[in-house]
Amino acid sequence: MSESLATTCVQGGYRPGDAEPRQVPIYQSTTWKYDTSEHMGRLFDLEESGYFYTRLQNPTNDFVAAKICELEGGSAAMLTSSGQAANFFAVFNIAGQGDHVVASSAIYGGTYNLLCHTMARMGLECTFVSPDCSDDELEAAFRPNTKAVFGETIANPALNVLDIERFANAAHAHGVPLIVDNTFPTPVNCRPFEWGADIVTHSTTKYMDGHGAGVGGCIVDSGKFDWNAHADKFPGLTTPDESYHGVVYTERFGLEGAFITKATSQLMRDFGSIQSPQNAFLLNMGLESLHVRMAQHCKNGQSVAEFLSSHPKVAWVRYCGLPDDPNYDLAQKYLPNGSCGVVSFGVKGGREAAERFMANLKLAQIATHVADARTCVLHPANATHRQMNDEELAAAGISPDLVRLSCGIEDTADLIADIDQALSFA
Numbered sequence: 001m002s003e004s005l006a007t008t009c010v011q012g013g014y015r016p017g018d019a020e021p022r023q024v025p026i027y028q029s030t031t032w033k034y035d036t037s038e039h040m041g042r043l044f045d046l047e048e049s050g051y052f053y054t055r056l057q058n059p060t061n062d063f064v065a066a067k068i069c070e071l072e073g074g075s076a077a078m079l080t081s082s083g084q085a086a087n088f089f090a091v092f093n094i095a096g097q098g099d100h101v102v103a104s105s106a107i108y109g110g111t112y113n114l115l116c117h118t119m120a121r122m123g124l125e126c127t128f129v130s131p132d133c134s135d136d137e138l139e140a141a142f143r144p145n146t147k148a149v150f151g152e153t154i155a156n157p158a159l160n161v162l163d164i165e166r167f168a169n170a171a172h173a174h175g176v177p178l179i180v181d182n183t184f185p186t187p188v189n190c191r192p193f194e195w196g197a198d199i200v201t202h203s204t205t206k207y208m209d210g211h212g213a214g215v216g217g218c219i220v221d222s223g224k225f226d227w228n229a230h231a232d233k234f235p236g237l238t239t240p241d242e243s244y245h246g247v248v249y250t251e252r253f254g255l256e257g258a259f260i261t262k263a264t265s266q267l268m269r270d271f272g273s274i275q276s277p278q279n280a281f282l283l284n285m286g287l288e289s290l291h292v293r294m295a296q297h298c299k300n301g302q303s304v305a306e307f308l309s310s311h312p313k314v315a316w317v318r319y320c321g322l323p324d325d326p327n328y329d330l331a332q333k334y335l336p337n338g339s340c341g342v343v344s345f346g347v348k349g350g351r352e353a354a355e356r357f358m359a360n361l362k363l364a365q366i367a368t369h370v371a372d373a374r375t376c377v378l379h380p381a382n383a384t385h386r387q388m389n390d391e392e393l394a395a396a397g398i399s400p401d402l403v404r405l406s407c408g409i410e411d412t413a414d415l416i417a418d419i420d421q422a423l424s425f426a
C-alpha cells in the first residue's frame with residue numbers, strides 16, 4: 001500500500017490485529033520463555049526469528065524501528081541507545097582494524113570525536129573532506145582499504161547541506177556505501193535513499209522524539225548496496241561468522257536483511273547499546289506528530305532567519321533557506337519543503353554581546369540541546385567549546401560570536417518578539 005509520509009508517521013510500524021491494543025505495547029521484559037530448549041536453540045542459531053533477551057531485540061523497539069524504516073523507504077532498521085551508538089554501529093559493522101573511512105568534516109562534534117579519536121584506537125583511520133571540496137579532492141581521499149563514506153544531510157552545528165548524490169556516486173565508484181546521518185531534516189524533509197545513500201542513521205533524541213524526553217538512535221538500511229559485488233571488502237557480511245555458527249549474512253538474509261541482522265546479532269550482542277522499550281514508546285509518540293511539528297519548526301526557522309538577516313545588530317546568519325546562503329541551491333534540490341529549525345548567527349560585538357543577548361531571552365532557553373519543541377539557544381564559545389581560545393575556535397569553524405538557535409514550535413511572532421527585545425541588550 002502506498003501512503004503518504006504523514007500517514008506513516010501516525011500509523012506506520014505497528015498495525016494491530018483484531019482485539020489487540022491500539023497503542024504500541026511496551027514489552028517491559030528482559031526475557032522470553034519457551035516450552036522447549038530446542039525451540040530456543042533455533043532462535044540462537046538464527047534459523048527462526050523470535051525474541052529471547054532484550055539486550056539484542058525487543059518487540060516495542062522493532063515496531064518503532066519499522067515505522068522509521070517505512071518513513072525512510074528502507075529494507076530493515078534497528079533502534080540504538082543513542083545517536084552516537086547508531087553512528088558507531090553503522091561504521092563498525094563494516095569497518096574496523098586496518099580499514100579507512102572518508103567523512104565530511106562538517107559533522108556533529110561527537111561523531112567527529114568517534115571517528116577521529118575513539119575509532120582510531122580500534123585501528124580505523126579517517127580522512128575528513130570539506131562537504132564543499134572539489135571532485136578531485138574527494139577522489140584523492142579514497143584508499144584501497146576505504147570501507148565507507150560518511151556525512152550529515154544538514155551538519156550540526158555548521159548547517160552545511162551535503163550533496164548526497166555527488167558523495168554517493170564517489171562512494172559507489174570505489175565499491176563502498178554512503179552512510180548519511182539524517183537527524184536534522186528527518187525523512188519528512190529529505191529521504192537520502194532517493195539520492196543514492198545506502199545506510200541512514202538518526203539521533204532520535206532530536207526532532208523524532210521532539211520533546212527532549214529520551215536519548216536514542218536508529219540505523220536504517222536501504223537494502224540496495226550489493227555487498228556481494230564487493231565481497232573482498234566486506235568479509236564480515238559475505239563470509240562465515242564464526243561467532244554465529246558460521247552464518248553468512250548475505251546468503252541467509254539477502255541484501256535486504258544482512259546489514260541489520262549482523263549489527264543486531266553481533267554488535268548488539270557484544271556492546272548491548274539497545275534503546276529501552278520505554279524510550280522507544282516515547283519515541284513513537286514523538287513520531288506520530290513529526291510531520292506536523294517539522295512544518296512549524298521550518299516555518300519558525302525561515303521566519304527567524306529572515307528577521308535576523310535584516311537586523312542591524314546581527315553580523316551574519318547561516319540558514320540554507322535564505323537565498324544568499326552558500327548552500328541555498330543544494331537546499332532547493334534536497335530540501336524543497338524546508339530544512340529544519342536550527343539557525344546559526346553572529347551578534348555584532350562578539351562574545352560579550354552574544355552573552356548579553358542570550359541572558360535577556362525569555363522564551364528561548366539556554367540548553368545543550370537542539371531540535372526540541374521548545375526553542376533553545378546555545379553559545380558554543382561559552383559552553384560546548386569553552387576550553388578553546390579564539391584561535392582554536394576559528395580552526396573548528398566556530399566564531400566567538402556564533403549563537404546556535406533551535407527554533408521550536410511556538411508561535412512565530414512570539415519568538416521574533418523575544419529575539420528582538422533581547423537583541424536590544426546586545
Ligand SMILES: *Cc1c(COP(=O)(O)O)cnc(C)c1O
Binds near residue numbers: 083155156181204
Ligand atoms: C545529537 C546528534 C548526534 C548524537 O546523538 P545522541 O543521541 O546525542 O547520541 C549525532 N548526529 C547528529 C547530527 C546529532 O545532532
